[in-house]
Amino acid sequence: MTGPATTPAPWWRDAVVYEVYPRSFADAAPDGAPDGVGDLAGVRERIPYLQRLGVDAVWLTPFYVSPLADGGYDVADPRRVDPVLGDAAGFAALVADLHGAGLRLIVDLVPNHTSAEHPWFRAALAGDPAARERYRFVDGTPDTPPNDWESVFGGPAWTWSEQAGAWYLHLFDPSQPDLDWRNPDVVAEGQDVLRFWLDAGVDGVRIDVAHGLLKADGLPARTPESLAAGAAAPPEFAHVRAHPGAWNQPEVLDVWRSWRSLADTYAGERLLVGEVFLPELDDIAQYVAPGLLHQAFDFRVQACGFDAAELRATIAPALDAFGDRAAWVLSNHDLVRHATRYGGGERGVRRGLAVTTLLAGLPGALYLYQGEELGLEQAEVPPARWQDPQGRRGGRSRDGARTPMPWTADADHGWPGGSWLPFGEVAGRSAAEQDAASGTLAAYRRLLALRRRLRELPPEGAPAWLDTPAGVCGLRRRLGGIEVGVLLNTADQAVRVPLDVTDVLIASDGEPLVGEGVVTLPAESGAWVRLRP
Numbered sequence: 224m225t226g227p228a229t230t231p232a233p234w235w236r237d238a239v240v241y242e243v244y245p246r247s248f249a250d251a252a253p254d255g256a257p258d259g260v261g262d263l264a265g266v267r268e269r270i271p272y273l274q275r276l277g278v279d280a281v282w283l284t285p286f287y288v289s290p291l292a293d294g295g296y297d298v299a300d301p302r303r304v305d306p307v308l309g310d311a312a313g314f315a316a317l318v319a320d321l322h323g324a325g326l327r328l329i330v331d332l333v334p335n336h337t338s339a340e341h342p343w344f345r346a347a348l349a350g351d352p353a354a355r356e357r358y359r360f361v362d363g364t365p366d367t368p369p370n371d372w373e374s375v376f377g378g379p380a381w382t383w384s385e386q387a388g389a390w391y392l393h394l395f396d397p398s399q400p401d402l403d404w405r406n407p408d409v410v411a412e413g414q415d416v417l418r419f420w421l422d423a424g425v426d427g428v429r430i431d432v433a434h435g436l437l438k439a440d441g442l443p444a445r446t447p448e449s450l451a452a453g454a455a456a457p458p459e460f461a462h463v464r465a466h467p468g469a470w471n472q473p474e475v476l477d478v479w480r481s482w483r484s485l486a487d488t489y490a491g492e493r494l495l496v497g498e499v500f501l502p503e504l505d506d507i508a509q510y511v512a513p514g515l516l517h518q519a520f521d522f523r524v525q526a527c528g529f530d531a532a533e534l535r536a537t538i539a540p541a542l543d544a545f546g547d548r549a550a551w552v553l554s555n556h557d558l559v560r561h562a563t564r565y566g567g568g569e570r571g572v573r574r575g576l577a578v579t580t581l582l583a584g585l586p587g588a589l590y591l592y593q594g595e596e597l598g599l600e601q602a603e604v605p606p607a608r609w610q611d612p613q614g615r616r617g618g619r620s621r622d623g624a625r626t627p628m629p630w631t632a633d634a635d636h637g638w639p640g641g642s643w644l645p646f647g648e649v650a651g652r653s654a655a656e657q658d659a660a661s662g663t664l665a666a667y668r669r670l671l672a673l674r675r676r677l678r679e680l681p682p683e684g685a686p687a688w689l690d691t692p693a694g695v696c697g698l699r700r701r702l703g704g705i706e707v708g709v710l711l712n713t714a715d716q717a718v719r720v721p722l723d724v725t726d727v728l729i730a731s732d733g734e735p736l737v738g739e740g741v742v743t744l745p746a747e748s749g750a751w752v753r754l755r756p
C-alpha cells in the first residue's frame with residue numbers, strides 16, 4: 224500500500240526571487256552601440272549569472288512604454304515593451320531563455336495609476352467624458368483643491384488642469400493620475416492587462432501599491448489624529464498613517480479576488496505578490512486571505528534595526544500569520560540598500576549577510592534586490608543627476624538604490640556606452656572581482672545552494688523559537704528528520720548559545736565554535752547549525 228498522495232508545494236512558496244531593475248542591470252544593445260540604459264537583452268545575457276547565483280525566479284520591474292517620470296512606474300502603454308529596452312520578440316525570447324534555464328519570470332503591474340501620456344488620460348484632458356470618468360477628476364476652482372491630501376513624493380496630491388477645468392488626483396507624481404477603480408472600464412482593463420501578460424507566459428505578477436486603488440467615499444481630509452500618526456511613523460509608513468482615506472480600503476480586496484480567479488484559470492500556479500506597504504500585520508494579512516493574493520511583502524522587517532530582539536518580535540508574528548506564504552524582503556528599488564541601513568562599509572555588508580542568513584533559513588520566499596549579492600551600498604548620486612521624482616519634489620531620492628550593476632573592475636564596469644546613473648563606491652565590489660574573491664557573492668551562492676538542498680527535505684511542523692541569550696535570536700526547524708538551528712547574533716561580540724550542535728552547516732562570517740552543549744557565534748553573524756535531535 225502506498226501512503227496518501229502528497230501534492231508538491233507550489234514553486235513560489237520557497238522560491239528565491241531576484242528583483243531586476245532593467246535599466247540598471249545590463250546593457251546588451253543587441254542592434255547597435257550600447258546606449259547606457261540596461262535592456263531585456265542584457266537580462267538574457269546574464270541568465271548564467273543568475274543561475275550560478277542560485278535564484279529561482281526573476282521579478283522584472285516595469286519595462287513598458289513610459290515617459291520615465293517615475294522610473295517606468297508611469298506606464299503609457301501597459302502591453303508594449305519600451306523600445307529603449309527591447310520589443311515583444313525580445314520579451315518572448317527572454318521568457319523562453321529563462322524557462323529553458325529553469326528560472327521563472329514575474330512582471331510588475333501598476334494598476335493604481337497610469338502615465339499622463341496614457342491615451343485614456345490624454346482623451347480625458349481633451350474632453351472625452353467616458354475617459355474622464357476613469358480618473359479622479361473633481362470640479363472646482365483653481366484656488367481650492369478638493370482636500371488636503373499630499374502626494375507620497377511630496378507636495379499636494381491634486382493638480383489643477385486648465386485643459387480639463389478640474390482637479391485630478393495623483394497619490395504619486397502629477398504625471399501619474401490615479402484611476403477610479405469603481406469605474407467598470409478600469410476594472411475590465413486591469414483584468415485584460417493581467418491576462419495579456421499571463422498569456423505571454425509569465426509565471427506571476429508583482430502588483431504595485433496593492434493597498435491602493437480604491438479611495439474612501441467622499442475623499443475625507445486628514446484629521447488631527449491621522450496627522451499625528453503620520454508624524455510619529457517611520458518615514459516609509461508616514462503617508463499611509465496620515466492618509467487613512469487614501470489606502471487600504473476594504474473593496475480593494477475584491478479586485479484581488481477577481482485577479483486571483485483569473486490567475487487560477489492558468490496552469491502552473493501563476494503567482495500574485497502584492498506590494499502591500501502597510502505598517503500593521505493584521506492589515507497585510509487580509510491581502511493573503513484564501514482566494515486573494517498568494518503573497519504580500521511585509522515591509523515591517525526591513526524597518527527593523529540590526530537587532531535580534533526587534534527582528535524576532537517582528538518576524539515571529541509574521542510567521543504565525545503567513546507561515547510558508549511569507550515573502551521576506553530587505554531591499555528593493557525604493558528602499559535604502561540594507562548594507563547602508565546597517566551602518567555601511569564592510570560592517571554594513573557583514574550585518575546584511577547575517578540577517579539574510581536568518582531570513583533565508585525561514586519558511587517562505589526570499590526576495591533579493593540586484594546588487595545586494597555584491598554587497599552594494601546606497602550610492603551617492605549628485606542632485607544634478609537625480610531622476611527620481613521623490614528627490615526632485617523634496618523627499619529622499621531613491622536613485623542611490625538604482626545605480627547600475629558593476630559587472631567588471633574596468634573604468635566602465637561593463638557599461639561601454641556609459642550609464643544613465645553614475646556608479647556608487649564600487650571598488651572591489653564588481654561581479655568580476657567578487658567572482659574571483661571569497662566575497663559576498665560567493666557567500667550568497669553558498670547560502671542559496673544550501674537552501675536548495677535543505678528545501679528538498681519535507682518540513683515537519685512549524686519552526687520553534689529557541690531560548691537564546693541577549694543579542695541572539697534563532698529558530699529550530701525539523702526538516703525530513705534532521706533538526707536545523709537558524710541563528711543570528713547582532714551583538715558586537717561573540718555570544719555563547721546553549722545548544723547541542725553536531726555541526727555547522729553555514730556561517731555568514733567566521734566559524735562558530737561548537738563545544739559541549741554550547742555553540743559560540745561570532746559577533747554580528749548568522750549561521751545554520753545541525754542540532755542533535
Ligand code: GLC
Binds near residue numbers: 432556
Ligand atoms: C511603488 C514602486 C515605486 C513607485 C510607486 C508608484 O511603490 O515600487 O517605485 O514609485 O509604486 O508607482
